[in-house]
Amino acid sequence: xxxxxxxxxxxxxxxxxxxxxxxxxxxxxxxxxxxxxxxxxxxxxxxxxxxxxxxxxxxxxxxxxxxxxxxxxxxxxxxxxxxxxxxxxxxxxxxxxxxxxxxxxxxxxxxxxxxxxxxxxxxxxxxxxxxxxxxxxxxxxxxxxxxxxxxxxxxxxxxxxxxxxxxxxxxxxxxxxxxxxxxxxxxxxxxxxxxxxxxxxxxxxxxxxxxxxxxxxxxxxxxxxxxxxxxxxxxxxxxxxxxxxxxxxxxxxxxxxxxxxxxxxxxxxxxxxxxxxxxxxxxxxxxxxxxxxxxxxxx
Amino acid sequence: xxxxxxxxxxxxxxxxxxxxxxxxxxxxxxxxxxxxxxxxxxxxxxxxxxxxxxxxxxxxxxxxxxxxxxxxxxxxxxxxxxxxxxxxxxxxxxxxxxxxxxxxxxxxxxxxxxxxxxxxxxxxxxxxxxxxxxxxxxxxxxxxxxxxxxxxxxxxxxxxxxxxxxxxxxxxxxxxxxxxxxxxxxxxxxxxxxxxxxxxxxxxxxxxxxxxxxxxxxxxxxxxxxxxxxxxxxxxxxxxxxxxxxxxxxxxxxxxxxxxxxxxxxxxxxxxxxxxxxxxxxxxxxxxxxxxxxxxxxxxxx
Numbered sequence: 001x002x003x004x005x006x007x008x009x010x011x012x013x014x015x016x017x018x019x020x021x022x023x024x025x026x027x028x029x030x031x032x033x034x035x036x037x038x039x040x041x042x043x044x045x046x047x048x049x050x051x052x053x054x055x056x057x058x059x060x061x062x063x064x065x066x067x068x069x070x071x072x073x074x075x076x077x078x079x080x081x082x083x084x085x086x087x088x089x090x091x092x093x094x095x096x097x098x099x100x101x102x103x104x105x106x107x108x109x110x111x112x113x114x115x116x117x118x119x120x121x122x123x124x125x126x127x128x129x130x131x132x133x134x135x136x137x138x139x140x141x142x143x144x145x146x147x148x149x150x151x152x153x154x155x156x157x158x159x160x161x162x163x164x165x166x167x168x169x170x171x172x173x174x175x176x177x178x179x180x181x182x183x184x185x186x187x188x189x190x191x192x193x194x195x196x197x198x199x200x201x202x203x204x205x206x207x208x209x210x211x212x213x214x215x216x217x218x219x220x221x222x223x224x225x226x227x228x229x230x231x232x233x234x235x236x237x238x239x240x241x242x243x244x245x246x247x248x249x250x251x252x253x254x255x256x257x258x259x260x261x262x263x264x265x266x267x268x269x270x271x272x273x274x275x276x277x278x279x280x281x282x283x284x285x286x287x288x289x290x291x292x293x294x295x296x297x298x299x
Numbered sequence: 300x301x302x303x304x305x306x307x308x309x310x311x312x313x314x315x316x317x318x319x320x321x322x323x324x325x326x327x328x329x330x331x332x333x334x335x336x337x338x339x340x341x342x343x344x345x346x347x348x349x350x351x352x353x354x355x356x357x358x359x360x361x362x363x364x365x366x367x368x369x370x371x372x373x374x375x376x377x378x379x380x381x382x383x384x385x386x387x388x389x390x391x392x393x394x395x396x397x398x399x400x401x402x403x404x405x406x407x408x409x410x411x412x413x414x415x416x417x418x419x420x421x422x423x424x425x426x427x428x429x430x431x432x433x434x435x436x437x438x439x440x441x442x443x444x445x446x447x448x449x450x451x452x453x454x455x456x457x458x459x460x461x462x463x464x465x466x467x468x469x470x471x472x473x474x475x476x477x478x479x480x481x482x483x484x485x486x487x488x489x490x491x492x493x494x495x496x497x498x499x500x501x502x503x504x505x506x507x508x509x510x511x512x513x514x515x516x517x518x519x520x521x522x523x524x525x526x527x528x529x530x531x532x533x534x535x536x537x538x539x540x541x542x543x544x545x546x547x548x549x550x551x552x553x554x555x556x557x558x559x560x561x562x563x564x565x566x567x568x569x570x571x572x573x574x575x576x577x578x579x580x581x582x583x584x585x586x587x588x589x590x591x592x593x594x595x596x597x598x599x600x601x
Contacts, residue, residue: 035384037523082570091577093330097530098573100523105566112560224391224519231388266399273392280380 002134007253013141015249016148017210020203021226022233022241023155024196030172030236031192034092038079038099040223041106042197043204044216046071048110050205051119051214061122061209068208069201075106076197080190103219111216124209140210147206151199152242158195159238168192172236200226228272247271305436309508311548312443316501317525318532318540319450323494325529327487328470330383332522333374333390334498336397337367339517341499342506343401343417349428349507351408351416356428356507363506364499371495375488394522401514422513429507443504450497454537466490498525531569533579535586542580 021039028036050068053059059067083098123140130137159165167188170178179185204222208214229248233240248268255267300308320334341363348359378389407416417423429439457463465486468476477483506512528543547565554561576582 029384082574086574087577091573093530094573094577096330097527098570100527101566101569101573103566104562105570108560108562108566220519227388228392231385235384262399262403266396266403269392269395269399273389273396276381276385276389276392277377280382280385 003257004254006135007257008250009135009137010141011250011253012246013138013145013249014210014253015229015246016145017203017207017245018225018229018248019242019245020148020151020199020206021222022229022245023152023238024200024203025226025230026236026238026241027155027168027192027196029230031168031189032084032095033175034084034095036079036083036099037096037223038083038103038106039076039196039200039226040221041103041110041219042075042079043068043072043200043222044214044219045075045106045110046073046201047121047204047208047214047218048113051121051208052113054122055114055119061124064122065202065205068205069198072201072204073194073197076193076200077190078102080193084189084193085186103223107216107219110219114214118213118215121208121212121214123212124206138210140206144206144210147202151202155195155199156238164188164191228268232272232275300437302436305440307548307552309436309440309443311544312440312447313501313505313508314525314528314548315447315541315544316450316504317498317521318528318544319454319537320494320498320501321522321526322529322534322537322540323454323466323490323497325526325534326470327466327490328473329487330387330526331390331494332387332519332526333392333394334494334525335517335519335522336374336390336394337371337495337498338502338505338521338525339394339397339401339514340370341367341502342512342517343404343423345503346423346426346506346512347406347416350423350426351410356432356503359428360500360503363503364496367499367502368492368496371498372488372492374495375491376484379484379487391519391522394517395519398514398517401517417512420514422511423506424511426506426510426512430510439508443508446500446504450500451537451541458537462486462489530579531572533576533581533585535579535581535583539579539581 024039025036028034028039046068049071050059050064053067054064079099079102083095083102087094087098124143125139127139129139130142157165159168167178167183170181170183171185171188171192175185178188200222204218207222208218225248229244230241231244232247233242233244251268251271252264256264259267317334317338320337321331324331324334341360343363344366345356345359345363348354348362349356354362374390374393378386381389401417402420404417405419407414407418409415413425415425434442457466465476465481468479468481469483469486469490473483509516524547528547529540530543531546532539532541532543551561551565554564572580578584
C-alpha cells in the first residue's frame with residue numbers, strides 16, 4: 001500500500017507537467033481548431049539553446065530557464081506564422097502537415113546546435129527529498145508541481161478574467177461570430193499561440209531539469225505526451241487536460257513500478273485506446289454523439 | 300544500376316505501400332497515425348513464415364498482408380464511433396501498442412544450431428529468404444515495383460468504380476451517405492481492411508529487404524511520414540502519395556550535397572508549398588484540369 005501511494009504521489013508530480021503540455025494543446029486546438037504537431041519540437045529548440053548556454057558558458061539556472069522559455073516562444077511564433085497564419089482557414093490538414101514539416105526542420109536545427117546524443121541539463125535544486133511519514137517527495141518534483149499549480153491558476157485567470165481571455169474563448173466558441181463582434185482573430189490566435197508556447201517552455205524546462213539531461217527525442221516525446229494527456233481528458237477542456245495529465249502520470253509510475261519499464265508506455269497507450277473506444281469524447285468530453293453534432297451543424 | 304540507386308528505389312517502392320494505405324483512409328475522411336502497425340504486423344509475420352517455418356516469400360507475404368488486413372478490420376470496427384482527431388489518436392495508440400508488444404515478444408526456434416526469430420528489443424535477425432533464393436537486389440526491386448503497379452492499377456479501378464465513389468462519399472459527408480441508405484459501417488470496415496492489406500504488402504517486402512527487424516523502426520515517425528506523403532502529393536489521384544514519396548526520399552537523396560541541412564531546406568519547402576497548394580500538388584482540381592487538357596490535346600491531334 002505504501003508503494004502504491006508513493007507511486008501516486010510521484011505520478012501526480014510528473015503528471016502535473018504533462019497537464020501543462022496538454023493545456024498548451026487544448027488552447028491551441030480550441031482557438032485554431034487545428035493540431036500543432038510542432039509544439040514539442042519548438043519547446044525542444046528553446047531547451048537546446050538553453051542547454052547550449054549551460055554547456056558552453058556555465059550559465060545560471062535562471063538564465064537557462066529564461067532562454068528556454070524565450071526560445072520556445074520565438075519558435076512557436078515562427079510555427080504560427082508559417083503553418084497557421086499563412087495557410088487559409090479551413091485547410092486544417094495542410095496546417096497539420098506543415099507543422100510536421102516544420103517539426104523536421106526544428107529538430108535538425110536542434111541537432112546542429114548540439115550534435116551529441118545527450119547533454120546535461122542543470123538541476124533545479126539539490127535539496128534532499130522531503131520525508132513525510134513513510135513517503136518521499138523529491139524537491140524537483142515538488143517544484144514542478146507547485147509551478148504547475150501556479151501556472152494553471154494564472155492561465156485560468158487569463159482566460160476568465162481578462163479581455164484577451166474573453167476574446168480567446170469567443171474565438172474558440174465561434175470564430176465567425178467573434179469576427180462580427182470586432183475581434184481581431186489573427187491577433188488572438190497569434191497571442192494565444194505565444195502564451196501556449198511560454199507555458200510549454202516552462203513545462204519543458206521543469207521536465208528537463210528533473211531528468212537532468214536532454215536528447216533530440218524530447219520533441220517527439222513532448223508532442224505525444226501532451227497530445228495523449230489532452231485526448232484522455234477530452235479535447236478543448238481545461239479541467240480535462242489537467243485530469244488527463246495527472247492520470248497519465250499516475251498510470252505510468254504505477255505500471256513502471258509493478259510491471260517494469262517495458263510496460264510503462266504500453267499500459268499508458270492501452271488505457272488511452274480503451275478510454276477512446278468506451279467514451280469517444282474523452283473523460284470530460286461532450287457526450288453528444290458525432291451524428292447529432294453533424295445534424296445540428298446543418299440546421 | 301548501381302546498388303545505391305537500387306536500394307533507394309526499393310525504399311521508395313516499399314514506403315509507397317504505406318503511403319497508399321494512408322491515402323485510402325484519407326479518401327474515406329479518416330486521418331490515421333497508425334498505418335505503421337499493419338506494416339509491422341505483416342513484416343514480423345511474413346518474416347517468421349519464411350525464416351522460421353520455411354514458407355516461400357509469396358505465401359509469407361499473403362499471410363502477413365491477410366493478418367494485417369484482419370487486424371485493420373478489427374481496429375476499424377473498434378474505432379467506428381470515433382471521428383477526426385479522436386480517430387487519429389486511437390490509431391496512434393494502437394500502433395504504439397503493437398510496437399511495444401514487439402519489444403516484449405520473444406519466439407525463437409533453433410535452425411542449424413542458431414536461434415532464429417523475434418527476440419524482443421534485440422530484434423529479428425537473419426531474414427534471409429531473398430539471399431538464399433539467389434534473388435539479386437535489382438530483381439527484388441523489380442518485384443516490388445510490379446506489385447506496386449498492380450496495386451496502383453487496382454486503386455485506379457477502385458477510384459472509378461461504385462465502391463470508390465462510396466468511399467469518397469464517406470469522406471465528403473458520412474451522414475449524407477447514411478441517408479442515401481448506404482451501410483456506412485460495412486464500407487468503413489472494408490476501407491480499413493483494404494488499407495491494412497496494402498500496408499501489409501509493404502511491410503512484408505520491407506522485412507525481406509532489410510533482413511533485420513526491430514520494433515523501433517515502426518514508430519510514430521514512420522506512420523506520420525506515410526500519412527504526410529499523400530497530403531503533400533495531393534489526394535486527387537492515387538499517384539499523389541507516390542509523388543510525396545518521390546519528393547521526400549528522392550529529393551532528399553538528390554540534395555545530399557547539403558547534408559546536415561537537408562531537413563531544414565526540405566521542411567521549409569514543404570511548408571511554403573502547402574501555403575500555395577493546401578490540398579497537395581495533385582489535388583482534385585488540378586487532376587481535373589490535366590484530364591481536360593489531355594482530352595483537348597487528343598482531339599486537336601485527331
